[in-house]
Amino acid sequence: MDKVKINQYVSFSKVIQGFWRAQDWQWTPQQLNRYLNELVERGITTMDHADIYGDYSCEGVFGEALKLSPQLREEMEIVSKCGIVLPSHRIQGADGHRYNHSKKHIQQSVERSLKELQVDYLDTLLIHRPSPLMDPQEVTEALKILVTEGKVKSFGVSNFNKSQYDLLNQCLVCDKLHITLNQLEVSPYTLDIIEDGTMNHMLKDDVKIMSWSPMAGGKLFDLEDEKAARIMTVISPLTQKYNVTANGIVMAWFNKHPAAIMPVLGTHQIDRIDEAIAGLKITITDQEWFDIYTASLGHDIP
Template sequence: MDRVKINQHVSFSNVIQGFWRAKDWQWTPQQLNRYINELVERGITTMDHADIYGNYTCEGIFGEALKLSPNLRNHLEIVSKCGIILPSNKIEQADGHRYDHSKKHIIQSVERSLKQLQIEQLDAVLIHRPSPLMDPHEITEAVKILVKEGKIKSFGVSNFNKSQYDLLSKCLVCDKLHITLNQLEVSPYTLDAIEDGTINHMYKDDVKMMSWSPLAGGKLFDLEDEKTARITAVISPLAQKYQVTTTAIIMAWLNKHPASIMPVFGTQKIHRVDEALQGMELSLTDQEWFDIYTASLGHDIP
């Protein structure tokens, strides 16, 4: 599988496994361990987490599975996100829904993630969502400490638009730090990051992109949705032409973008993973890519 270089210390697999639903899978540690090994065998080595997933439980579930194979950590890149507070009895001060980008919270969140995942270092930590109260100096101070203490290999953001990225990036650069990743919602259904220039802005600064909900949270399979119906009318003939599934065509569409967008795939079914990987090996023509693009737009390009 192709790799995407994040910085001088780490590279990611070009398909990423997400664990936001791991609590719902209700797997034993042995079952999850087997699944992680199956992913690694296929070249999918990058694992995406967030502290809040599964009411603050999914990282711990993953950690118990990882503990069964101590050497498995050497074959993985583990990403987590922080900065969102959800009401929960699992952690202190989780008494409401808000964002917290304070130095104290970021550092505590990373330390908690490391403990739950049962690892010593994250390959990347991302600020989960931008906040109206975001102080870039606070975040920069936290990143400096985490890098100095060897707790993170790289730093990134999630759901940041151009101006939010610029605000934080300018502060980080002053301390010789930089944003390496931006996790955005991108799919043939959701074009906002393409249309508003965010992807181009990240590409310009060599910020690598992860795509959450590359299947639009299942919307791309809801044929009662008018937009989906338009897109499917283009994708279905392509799936027949290339003898692959709809999922594979969607992955091929994402993969064609020159910015090396890495889809975060949240399935627990290994055959769905294989469909995604098949799509990453498929080369759509420019016309086929634009046919899907304009179907999503609902109108032709100028």
């Protein structure tokens, strides 16, 4: 599988495995380890985490599985996020729902993620959501320390719009750092970041896009949803033309975009992964891309 270059140290697989619901899979470390090996064998090497996933437990689940095949670490790119606080008895000070972008919290969150994942460094750290209390200088100071200590190889954000990105990146570049990634919600069903210019703004600065909820949380396949039904009316004939599933057509739709959008899949079914990979091997036409796009918009382009 082709790789997407993030910076001089890190490249990602075009499809990313997400672990938001890993706790719900109720797998043994051995079962998850087998899945990790299957992913890497297929070229899916980038693993997406966050400190809060599964009530702060999913990173630990992953770490126990990775420990069974420690050699896999050098074949993987591990992403984690911090900045959201959720109420939990598992974490000291997690007594409410808020954002915390303080230097101390970022450093502590990374230290905990490294311990839970049982690794020495993160390939990428993302600030999970923007905060009205974010001090960009404090975030920059935390990142400088983490980079100097070798604990973070690249840095990005998640769910940041244009102005939020600019605020933080302007501070970072003053210290010769750079936001390399923005993880955003985008799919054939959810076009907001394309329509509001955020996608173009990221492309201008060579910021790569990770797509969370690339299938719109399953809504894309709900034919009782009028918008989804319009989109699937376009996608269905394409599955026959290209001999792939609807998942494969969605992957091809992402892959067509020049922003190198990398979908984060939350599945734990290897056949769904294979469907996604098959989609990367086809190239839909410009017209087919726009047919899906306008079906989502609900009207023709000007």
